[in-house]
Amino acid sequence: MSTRLNASNINPHVREAKxxxxxxxxxxxEEFRAKLARGDNDLPFSEVISANIGNPxxxxxxxxTFFRQVLSLLxxxxxxxxxxxxxxxxxxxxxxxxxxKWLLSKVGSVGAYSASNGVPAIRQSIADFLERRDxxxxxxxxxxxxxxxxxxxxxxxxxxxxxxxxxxxxxxxxYPLYTASLSLLNATCVPYYLDESKNWxxxxxxxxxxxxxxxxxxVDVRAIVIINPGNPTGASLSETDIxxxxxxxxxxxxxxxxxxxxxxxxxxxxxxxxxKVLSTLQKENPGKFDHVELASLHSVxxxxxxxxxxxxxxxxxxxxxxxxxxxxxxFVSITLCAPxxxxxxxxxxxxxxxxxxxxxxxxxxxxxxxxxxxxxxxYALWRAxxxxxxxxxxxxxxxxxxxxxxxxxxxxxxxxKAEGRTPDEFYAMKLLxxxxxCVVPGSGFGQKEGTLHFRTTFLAPGTEWVGSIVxxxxxxxxxxx
Amino acid sequence: MSTRLNASNINPHVREAKxxxxxxxxxxxEEFRAKLARGDNDLPFSEVISANIGNPxxxxxxxxTFFRQVLSLLxxxxxxxxxxxxxxxxxxxxxxxxxxKWLLSKVGSVGAYSASNGVPAIRQSIADFLERRDxxxxxxxxxxxxxxxxxxxxxxxxxxxxxxxxxxxxxxxxYPLYTASLSLLNATCVPYYLDESKNWxxxxxxxxxxxxxxxxxxVDVRAIVIINPGNPTGASLSETDIxxxxxxxxxxxxxxxxxxxxxxxxxxxxxxxxxKVLSTLQKENPGKFDHVELASLHSVxxxxxxxxxxxxxxxxxxxxxxxxxxxxxxFVSITLCAPxxxxxxxxxxxxxxxxxxxxxxxxxxxxxxxxxxxxxxxYALWRAxxxxxxxxxxxxxxxxxxxxxxxxxxxxxxxxKAEGRTPDEFYAMKLLxxxxxCVVPGSGFGQKEGTLHFRTTFLAPGTEWVGSIVxxxxxxxxxxx
Numbered sequence: 001m002s003t004r005l006n007a008s009n010i011n012p013h014v015r016e017a018k019x020x021x022x023x024x025x026x027x028x029x030e031e032f033r034a035k036l037a038r039g040d041n042d043l044p045f046s047e048v049i050s051a052n053i054g055n056p057x058x059x060x061x062x063x064x065t066f067f068r069q070v071l072s073l074l075x076x077x078x079x080x081x082x083x084x085x086x087x088x089x090x091x092x093x094x095x096x097x098x099x100x101k102w103l104l105s106k107v108g109s110v111g112a113y114s115a116s117n118g119v120p121a122i123r124q125s126i127a128d129f130l131e132r133r134d135x136x137x138x139x140x141x142x143x144x145x146x147x148x149x150x151x152x153x154x155x156x157x158x159x160x161x162x163x164x165x166x167x168x169x170x171x172x173x174x175y176p177l178y179t180a181s182l183s184l185l186n187a188t189c190v191p192y193y194l195d196e197s198k199n200w201x202x203x204x205x206x207x208x209x210x211x212x213x214x215x216x217x218x219v220d221v222r223a224i225v226i227i228n229p230g231n232p233t234g235a236s237l238s239e240t241d242i243x244x245x246x247x248x249x250x251x252x253x254x255x256x257x258x259x260x261x262x263x264x265x266x267x268x269x270x271x272x273x274x275x276k277v278l279s280t281l282q283k284e285n286p287g288k289f290d291h292v293e294l295a296s297l298h299s300v301x302x303x304x305x306x307x308x309x310x311x312x313x314x315x316x317x318x319x320x321x322x323x324x325x326x327x328x329x330x331f332v333s334i335t336l337c338a339p340x341x342x343x344x345x346x347x348x349x350x351x352x353x354x355x356x357x358x359x360x361x362x363x364x365x366x367x368x369x370x371x372x373x374x375x376x377x378x379y380a381l382w383r384a385x386x387x388x389x390x391x392x393x394x395x396x397x398x399x400x401x402x403x404x405x406x407x408x409x410x411x412x413x414x415x416x417k418a419e420g421r422t423p424d425e426f427y428a429m430k431l432l433x434x435x436x437x438c439v440v441p442g443s444g445f446g447q448k449e450g451t452l453h454f455r456t457t458f459l460a461p462g463t464e465w466v467g468s469i470v471x472x473x474x475x476x477x478x479x480x481x
Numbered sequence: 482m483s484t485r486l487n488a489s490n491i492n493p494h495v496r497e498a499k500x501x502x503x504x505x506x507x508x509x510x511e512e513f514r515a516k517l518a519r520g521d522n523d524l525p526f527s528e529v530i531s532a533n534i535g536n537p538x539x540x541x542x543x544x545x546t547f548f549r550q551v552l553s554l555l556x557x558x559x560x561x562x563x564x565x566x567x568x569x570x571x572x573x574x575x576x577x578x579x580x581x582k583w584l585l586s587k588v589g590s591v592g593a594y595s596a597s598n599g600v601p602a603i604r605q606s607i608a609d610f611l612e613r614r615d616x617x618x619x620x621x622x623x624x625x626x627x628x629x630x631x632x633x634x635x636x637x638x639x640x641x642x643x644x645x646x647x648x649x650x651x652x653x654x655x656y657p658l659y660t661a662s663l664s665l666l667n668a669t670c671v672p673y674y675l676d677e678s679k680n681w682x683x684x685x686x687x688x689x690x691x692x693x694x695x696x697x698x699x700v701d702v703r704a705i706v707i708i709n710p711g712n713p714t715g716a717s718l719s720e721t722d723i724x725x726x727x728x729x730x731x732x733x734x735x736x737x738x739x740x741x742x743x744x745x746x747x748x749x750x751x752x753x754x755x756x757k758v759l760s761t762l763q764k765e766n767p768g769k770f771d772h773v774e775l776a777s778l779h780s781v782x783x784x785x786x787x788x789x790x791x792x793x794x795x796x797x798x799x800x801x802x803x804x805x806x807x808x809x810x811x812f813v814s815i816t817l818c819a820p821x822x823x824x825x826x827x828x829x830x831x832x833x834x835x836x837x838x839x840x841x842x843x844x845x846x847x848x849x850x851x852x853x854x855x856x857x858x859x860y861a862l863w864r865a866x867x868x869x870x871x872x873x874x875x876x877x878x879x880x881x882x883x884x885x886x887x888x889x890x891x892x893x894x895x896x897x898k899a900e901g902r903t904p905d906e907f908y909a910m911k912l913l914x915x916x917x918x919c920v921v922p923g924s925g926f927g928q929k930e931g932t933l934h935f936r937t938t939f940l941a942p943g944t945e946w947v948g949s950i951v952x953x954x955x956x957x958x959x960x961x962x
Contacts, residue, residue, distance in 0.1 A: 072557035169850035309821035340790035
């Protein structure tokens, strides 16, 4: 007798889904970490650096004090019975206490389910933030709290994808959540390539061609995903690029899905939201853009907040049919609600201490410190890449990643093939084995045929690990030359 | 121009999914609540009682102090810098501080992603709990932390359901998560009826017949869902019933999915886990049951913990093929990880203060207080039902619900039809409009044709709301007689 389920009879769409960010390399890196923790010293490195995933607080980034002080009070409201002791012994400021009381008055207990789309007062707080950010109205009823942005993407793709003919335009390289989710839904991924020569900006001609080709093959192209600032590329789109994409979406009747989780991780240029540009176009051209649907996503996971373990996020729907919104509401209700403490963290993110408030000074200092630290690390890593043979990388622009091109020597392909890997997978595995640094091969995100890349975060502190990459690379190049 | 998405072109499986627990009645009850909050006084009641959903902390249940003290320290570890002030001013006991430090040493920051299947040390703690509970070994690598049990059910059904021919045996009445998830996956729900005359126990003959009928129609029946203790029924299965089900699963090669989230909400009889019975059968019959796959689910949402807003849960896999486990791991990795603070709460649930430890006394007092309070409320409600004309309800057994049969007068059907509702929906809507008490009609869970029921939690404190149900029922019966 054998088990009923085996690898060949389970859901084939699960089997087909690929998710390299937490794939073989990540599993191996955890094995190494466990080995080191056991005191096993036969590895050629003393620490595993998980540069494969944007996990800021695993890599030295400290949580913002104001946020965590408020959360501690939400978890144990009994602490509020002795405010003076909180102030005296733990330096909790009055605005921390006030915010916790306000949230508790709106949420009740963080241990209770909220409304399926999130706590109404938190949705209103997000709407207020969006109005301040963009200068255009936002409605709380158009906002849905989610368990991180990933869960929002899952909801939106579930509703949009009707069958295997549904096509979704997805940038390449991309964060593999999109391709994996489309595999699970058995819908069609319509890839469009970003332009590496323009620092990974969008190439409208490439998007148009990808869309036209798919339509010619009978694909019902319904939506376009834009990751801005880019993951894994870090690129920020200009307002002109965004206008062009929205105009294209209007012409082709595509739903816009704007993944904007890196909106505060911007070193070059500035973040412009799709909501702002769409609202501007609606204002400039009465009636013309009122049926262009936009879903934009954000989360507490990235930026200076970096609280991915709390699984907090939201999406805003613009110009959606109320009947479709009702179906989205039903869908999110099946999994009940997003974690309530994560919802509260979203509220803190969109409504942080303001200038003049007691917690502002420390908040600002911590926030700027993280921002500058990330920028410094990005540049240190980039300068190292600049010196490495066969490695090319644009100047850091934002997000948490660099995505260099690597040109590997001829013998690499053969050696990789012998191990059943692509050359970039082979390179990344050798890097991990030699240095303990875990990166993700470019094939995990998609790359033009004949090109090779890897993605690394620049979150890890110190410079030793950068040095070990440089050294490994030199040895690798010499070995396979 | 119209929007691209409308109710008729979105994913038809989303459209078809039904989820009454948070459906029209729940939405209407929230409107009433908002109206009352605005000071609008033209409703015939002054409070909305959400008896439609098992949401303990929305209805007076207090969180357990030990748990929330630990969580406050995990959210703000800076508090640990002044242990003496915690002890002196806030009565934090040494075991609270110790546990928080231990968890932080294993988790790092609760703001960081954990491993996709959960923090290893927490998985080990769960395995230890299962060993103590059942007297059989459990392995941490077989345990997967999830965002509440719902997310675990979603994962398991995603992997098990290969296509529309896949059938899953689901008890009727059932918690509608199962039917809704099967709709989304476009798989086949194979309903089996529970036996109301035996206080909603399982009826093996009914299960066998449902399975055989489905197979005769070409359905590939792969798994059987058991909710024990039952939702909405509260019934606890005996060891004999469980043995019979496992033996049937072995014969028919069905995966067992045991939803055991109410395992501590038991007033009558005792909870026996599927894991324990399966392990016993494996021991008694060497080799015979080693290929019977079991997935059992638990969560922090129910019981005396009642922390559903934290979205913490886990499932254990027994006898699964390692290749299938690898696919499950990949699936959960796509949504990254369960909320880490929720994972910590799972750890606290499975490893609460022990006798002799400083926090034990208060923990025990709070825990027993909640248990006894729930039991008292259950009986108060049941006694009210006993007096109501045409209402029949078994003695409370457990979970958080009563599920009475209601026999409504002849004119009800007509009046309901005129509003486009089933008679039980009509009754529940009138109840809500008259009293502010929100229950779920039996049709939301499934019921035998020609029978009518509703599900109500017995979580709400006080007796006034019970009185208002009695009064409403009398008026309703008189009006439609």
